[in-house]
Amino acid sequence: MIDSILLIDDEDLFHMVFEDACSLLDITLSLQGVYSADEAEERVIEWMDDPSKKPDCIFVDLNIIGSSFDGIEFIRRVNHKYGNGVVIGIISSSCNDEEIDKACSVGAQFWIVKSDEIEPRLEDFKVDFEGYRDQTAPFKVYK
């Protein structure tokens, strides 16, 4: 089980879906949610001072309405600017190859496609998580 997860998504309903799916699938003990990339960046900066608050995994939406940058830019900042070394990937309804390549190039470890049936994808992700944590699993798209 993943100890803690941070979800960054502007859609309130998806937070509820994700929370219930994670609980039903025993994916995580602690789930935190933020609604903008800017707020998430503030959290990342806080973790630099206090790493104990850092989650094990971050799921970030691609297009976060109300944020000054998108999910790919957030991943780039986390990996290159702050060097947080956290398992991080995109969760989006988009399945655009160009965007997927871009996310992979900035250090995203996975891409989960949001749909009505998110549970099987999260279940697969749960199985692969240890590989992402020790950096042995390759980038994967969960369609």
Added chain:
Amino acid sequence: MKLSAEIRQQLVSLGNDRNIWMEGSILKLLDDCDGEFKEYITTAIEKDSERRKKRLEITKQVQEKNKELQEKASENENLMVELKDALESAESAKEAALSDLDVVQKKSQFKLIGNIVRYALWVILGTGIITTALYAGAIYAGSSETTLIGNTWSNLFGILLTNSFSIIGTVMGVKYANKDED
């Protein structure tokens, strides 16, 4: 996480007597569960699971409805844009039709004015020819009234010339005014 026997008993009583159960991730953190409390935890997890399943189902339905509403709103927006375009093209067609009608009206007005001028000039010319012929005839016949006819001819010719220039001037004025309007 361990709970004291007293708290365990209180939780079990709350569950059995008042149907109040623990929920969420805390259930996964409790250790050393046995006997009645183990049964309580199992029931609480089942109830929590059922609630989450129901909520997940409802949330998904709401999400689906939201998606449909968004699609419909987008369709409406497209229809509004199409409607606006159609209205604009109808308005420009109306303007073109009104402009064509104006041109047709002006053409028929010019034609009418042209006819009036032509007939007026023919009348002027005819009157001039007849009067001149009458004057020439009187001179040729050696009439004693040539002075009177000459004066009359001169007056009549002057009036005819004035009138014809007046008609032409009016017609040119009308044409010039219409050009300015265009």
